[in-house]
Amino acid sequence: MKTIRPRRKTARRRRAPAVPEPPPAAVLTTLPDTWRPFVGRWFEGEGCEVRSAARGDWEIELTPDLKKRWRRQRVRLVFDPLRATLPRGAWFTAPGSGAGRRVLDLALERPLVTQRTALAQVPGAPESGIASVCRVRGLTWGPARLGPVRYERRIAFHAIVTRWGGLPTQEPWIIMLDAEGRLIEAVNGRRFEDVRTREGLYQIAEAPDDATLSLWMDAARAHFDALMDEREREWESSVGRLRDDELERLGAFFSARIEEEEERQRRRTHASDEADLGHGDATSLKLEWERRSAEVRHRWSLRTEIRLWGIEEWSWPVADIDQELRAGAVHVRLHSLVDVARGLPALPNCPSCGVTAEMLVRRHGHVACVQCARD
Secondary structure: OOOOOOOOOOOOOOOOOOOOOOOOOOOOOOOOOOOHHHHHHHHHHHHEEEEOHHHOHHHHHEEEEHHHHHOOOOOEEEEOOOOOOOOOOEOOOOOOOHHHHHHHHHHHOOOOEEEEEOOOOOOOOOOHHHHOOOEEOOOOEEEEOOOOOOEEEEEEEEEEEEEEEOOOOOEEEEEEOOOOOEEEEEEOOOOOOOOOEEOOOOOOOOOHHOOOEEHHHHHHHHHHHHHHHHHHHHHHHHHHHHHHHHHHHHHHHHHHHHHHHHHHHHHHHOOOOOOOOOHHHHHHHHHHHHHHHHHHHHHHEEEEEEEEEEEEEEEEEEHHHHHHOOOOOOOEEEEEEEOOOOEEOOOOOOOOOOOOEEEEEEHHHHHHHHEHHOO
């Protein structure tokens, strides 16, 4: 008799999941070159101790405030985006990561303060001297004489200006003030162009007191307000046309509706009034027109937000320059200041009225600007 043996159940082999191929080296994303130095400067500015760890990581010994806020004594930062695994308790630090957001949120609470020195150019001024920035008529320039280079303290405030209303935009701005709070220049950008820098202050050792810091902050606020008032006038001229076009289209639509309603009111009979009440009358259309117009004006109204995110304390090289103007028996010596970091002289003052002049002329045996010559 034939015995029937039970068939053994064989386990099915599970197909191993396909391992995705690593992307080519050209596609691999890397962190921005400015991110890692920013994180290091920020932690050092907060008073943390930054130590190098294995594989390019950082070991950060936190300050008491950060220990209380983050509830940990130290943290290890990993910047390599290709790292498959992280050490226990480490943070991957990129601009969009969790650690990056923690750093950015804290950095936005208080502006980042840095100290830099602008390096002097050689030569510090062009051979033509003041003639490179100021024109003359009926006069000739003599040779320029450049004085010794000295370093003065300047303060630069970095801000992001957000304009709400109509077409929202954002603009980075920098304003530079001197030690007395006077405005030197305003730049629509993120950094000063054509300036070579190095970290630290040169020939400036004393730290500013609290009164000086308050003076700088008040002056920066006033200069930003004045700058934004001027920008808002420019934005108003461009946004006003778009707002008026939308109000004109809205007015044309409701004007046509009101004319239709008034025409229908004239043709109605007493019996058809009750059936046509759902269409609304001219009064309700006018009220709706006013409401919609108010919404359009509110949507296009300008609102400006200024967020200060960085302060730079500069040691800036400057020098005095003297140059003579000649015309027959007339000899007038002009004085100006040279920005040695850019090799650019400032505009001289008019010998008659003292206002900065882009052009100087001869007038009755004297040197004057164009405005003085007209008067």
